[in-house]
Amino acid sequence: MExxxxxxxxxxxxxxxxIFEVLGALDVSNGGNFRVISLLDLRDNAEAFGVIDxxxxxxxxxxxSENAVKKAKxxxxxxxLLTVAEDSGILVSALTGELGVKTRRWGKGENASDEEWIExxxxxxxxxxxxxxxxxxxxCVCEGDVCEIFxxxxxxxxxxxxxxxxxxxxxxxxxxxxxxxxxxxxxxxPNEKNAISHRGKAMGKVLGHLTKR
Numbered sequence: 001m002e003x004x005x006x007x008x009x010x011x012x013x014x015x016x017x018x019i020f021e022v023l024g025a026l027d028v029s030n031g032g033n034f035r036v037i038s039l040l041d042l043r044d045n046a047e048a049f050g051v052i053d054x055x056x057x058x059x060x061x062x063x064x065s066e067n068a069v070k071k072a073k074x075x076x077x078x079x080x081l082l083t084v085a086e087d088s089g090i091l092v093s094a095l096t097g098e099l100g101v102k103t104r105r106w107g108k109g110e111n112a113s114d115e116e117w118i119e120x121x122x123x124x125x126x127x128x129x130x131x132x133x134x135x136x137x138x139x140c141v142c143e144g145d146v147c148e149i150f151x152x153x154x155x156x157x158x159x160x161x162x163x164x165x166x167x168x169x170x171x172x173x174x175x176x177x178x179x180x181x182x183x184x185x186x187x188x189x190p191n192e193k194n195a196i197s198h199r200g201k202a203m204g205k206v207l208g209h210l211t212k213r
Contacts, residue, residue, distance in 0.1 A: 006034040006210070009075040009085040013040070014169025015199070021190050022203040023084065026210055034082075034210075042079065052078055064088060064101055064138035065149050072142035084206055088137035088199060090172055092158065094128035100136075103172075118162065118171035131158040135176065135198040139206050148209065152201030155179045163187060 006026060008019050016038045026032035042049050057074045061067035064087040071085035089103030104110045107120040125131065132155075139150045156178040164174045164186035173185035178196055185193055194200035 003028050003033055003035050005081045006036045007042070007075060007079060007081040007083045008036060008038050009071055009083050011039045012169040013038075014167050015086070015088075016040075018170070018190075018194070018197075018199055019084070019086070019203055021194055022200060022207055023210075025207060033213075039075070049079070054078060059087070059101075061087070061101065064136050065140070065151070067101055068138040068140040068149065069142075069147050072140035072147055076142040082141070082143045084139060084141050084203075086137055086139040086199065086202065088135065088202075090176070091134045091136065092125075093132040094125070094130045114166050114168065114171040118166065118174065121172070122162070122175065125158055131160075132156075133158050133176065135172075137198040137202040139199075139202040141206055141209060150202050150205035150209065152198045152203075152205070154196060154198045154201070156181075159184060 006023070008016055008023065010016050010019070020036060023036055024030055026034045027036040028034065039054070042052060057071065059067045059070060061070055067087035068085050071087065072083050075085060076083040087101065089101055090099050092099055099106050107124065108117045135154045135156070137152045141148050141150070156176050159175045159177050162174040163184045167173050167186050170186070176185050177183075178185065181188070181196070185197060194204070
């Protein structure tokens, strides 16, 4: 039987890499029952999937879960594929109300490079003594009329300087020190990070859910 497609609804290759490190267990290349693909795979293979108009998505939810559902529903309706979407961000105690669901659009904005964005963030944090923070991820699995939410969160602190090279699409990983660890996200191995990160926790729940199908 031909495997089903599982669409990871992101164009952020950094996020896709992290998600695939968990959900890749479902891929046919690892003995699973799905072909796990990204939005870029759809766009780069118009001959196989057709030309799909992805305009029109508005991420205006007030919570991570609302945005995750919006994205999962949108891309599922556009493609008809089993879809996993996530929305994630950071809550910084010293910057109450400034980040959260607006994390990547905050500061220098979503069109800034990773380097520009994190430079602005680190400068904004310079005078702050309270450097407590929490990463949150809401993942949504959507097929037909059914959408299910899976959550993950990780507490930690913002370091005073970048402590690892910037990972593409994931600039905060270089300055977020998870609770109980002496290395920032970006300095952890994939297995270490996926076991304790907000995204790893949420996608681990997604994996358990889809493995039962």
